Amino acid sequence: MIVAERKPLEQISSMIESNNKILIVGCGECVTVCSAGRKKEVEILASALNMVRSKEGKPVEIRQETLERQCDGEYLEQLRGFIGEYEVVISMACGAGVQFMAEKYKNSLVLPALNTKFIGVTEEQGVWSERCHACGDCKLHLTGGVCPIARCSKSLLNGPCGGSANGKCEISPDLVCGWQLIIERLSDLGQLEKYEEIIPINNWSTNRDGGPRKVVREDLRL
Amino acid sequence: MRLNYPSNVKIIKVPCTGKVDVIHLLQAFERGADGVYIAGCLEGDCHFLRGNLRARKRVEYTKRLLDEIGIGGERLQMYNMSAAQGPRFAEVAREMTERIMTLGPNPIRAKKGEAEMETG
Structure with missing residues (x-):
């Protein structure tokens, strides 16, 4: 699988500093297995960003979605109906997913929430290492x-x-x-x-x- | 035993502390809690073997996340006590209440309060 890790919260929140309507999209494939961008991490990121912004007195509206995967157009299509309503999209997929979403939605600003690390294996629960x-x-x-x-x-x-x-x-x-x-x-x-x-x-x-x-x-x- | 403990502590019952996930802890703070602590069984005494150990790890992870968010990980704490330790339960409730009183209110709630004051 492709192994990734969430970027520091400070980096993600600085990317969306001037935005008030945000869509966070998780991915159900590799980054779900390595617990970086599954539905649970989408919820955690949304909650964390909500708190960061509330603390600054600049509340933000966040919608959460998790697709089957982001590296296939048919799943990305599921965002078609509402993606345009958001100023910015934070993708919790690997670099391929982020780029493919940006390709499919030319008018949307798609930002990465993860650092894509390597192709690897689950050595044990919570430990992943590189193999290819x-x-x-x-x-x-x-x-x-x-x-x-x-x-x-x-x-x-x-x-x-x-x-x-x-x-x-x-x-x-x-x-x-x-x-x-x-x-x-x-x-x-x-x-x-x-x-x-x-x-x-x-x-x-x-x-x-x-x-x-x-x-x-x-x-x-x- | 009829022990007293601070009335500001709101108890949420879960079948095992192993049920408590990071998002539950975050949402408590998101909704304005000034502090959260988990009262798990004594380590080694979990009916489900590792529930309280899992909870401890999740608390540690969430503490770091709260630091990143700027709320402060010290507002969250894991405690272990048995069902027979009533006095310890009351002591922990007092200890945590004192800690949170020193830290002051949840910065999110403080900010929301300010905004409400401004809009009148």
């Missing part, structure tokens, strides 16, 4: 299912580097070395011979180096 950089050329079959791009701090394809000590990365004693994980995993799988293969220089054109990316499935298009 969306580099566009998956190498997990070579590395025992542990991604060298996302899990190695330097994204090395042939590691570990000299900064790996006692299985930890040099950037933090709490961070396990990605290549340590790869070697352990290959060893457990009895595939350590794969570690001896040199992975060639990465083709970063499938990553952001190739500009904004797009996937087209002609067979699915209408």
